[in-house]
Amino acid sequence: MSKEEMFKELSDAVITCKNDVVTAAVEKARSEGISAPEIIEKGLAAGMNEVGIRFERGKLFLPHVMMAAGAMEAGVALLEADMPADAASKKLGVIVNGTVEGDVHDIGKSIVSTMLQSAGFEVHDIGRDVPLQNFIDKIKETNANMVGMSALMTTTLGAQKEVIEMLKENGLRDGIKVMVGGAPATEAWAEKIGADCYAENASEAVIKAKELLL
Structure with a gap:
């Protein structure tokens, strides 16, 4: 099996949402x-990205996304010991993400958080x-270098x-x-x-965050 085929198998495993399928693919x-x-990066995260795209197109629902994220985490946990010492602790950036006051919409923001993570x-x-x-307060507490704000209603947009x-x-x-x-x-x-x-x-x-922080 080529590397590309292996990456596809890993990606497909995440899309199934099944922890055992993901861990088996990781071990392989x-x-x-x-x-x-x-x-x-090329297997598990690629699969999670595809899950996000399918969710946005209405082909998958939130429970599927959350299960896929859990399956991916199970796969990542298996690899922690194999990660280079600096990579295991290195994060691309620290992001505070939330839906602004007066707005109770949560799903899109939760997906963004999952995908960024x-x-x-x-x-x-x-x-x-x-x-x-x-x-x-949270930006100060975490020393974040990015904040994401979601607003789903025109009446709450001004809060951004x-x-x-x-x-x-x-x-x-500035920071x-x-x-x-x-x-x-x-x-605009x-x-x-x-x-x-x-x-x-x-x-x-995810693309914009990488462009701004890396």
């Missing part, structure tokens, strides 16, 4: 001499209907701008990247309020 890849970082970021998901000060103003008031804006998302948000809105980027979906959020 290890026995073939494929490195732990490659197994994670799967991609190697340390993610602190602070939930939905989050008081704006909580974003600031308010948090950016609060970051400036607290002297934090943190700001990502916004949600149904009423747009690229992100530019207008001074955010660093807009992400339309979870897959795009």
Whole structure:
């Protein structure tokens, strides 16, 4: 079996959501001499990315996504001992992610958090209907270098701008990247309020986060 076929088997295993299928695929890849970082990045994370895409297209539902994330975590746990010493502890960045105050929509934001975590970021998901000060407090507490804010209603969209103003008031804006998302948000809105980027979906959020933090 070629490396590419092995990566596809790993990816497909994550999509099945079954821990035993994932761990069997990981053990097989290890026995073939494929490195732990490659197994994670080109196999498991690729599968998780596909799960995210299918969710966004309405082909999968949230329980499937969460089970796939759990299966991927089981596979990653098997590889921790094989990871290079620095890679095991190295995170791509620290991200605080939440849905702004007044907005109880949670699913899209949760998917973004899961996808970012799967991609190697340390993610602190602070939930939905989050008081704006909580974003600031969590950023300070975790020394985050990115904040993600979701708003699914036009009435709560302005809260994204308010948090950016609060970051400036607290002297934090220069040290943190700001990502916004949600149904009423747009690229033009992100530019207008001074955010660093807009992400339309979870897959795009991962791409944009890597572009801004790496």
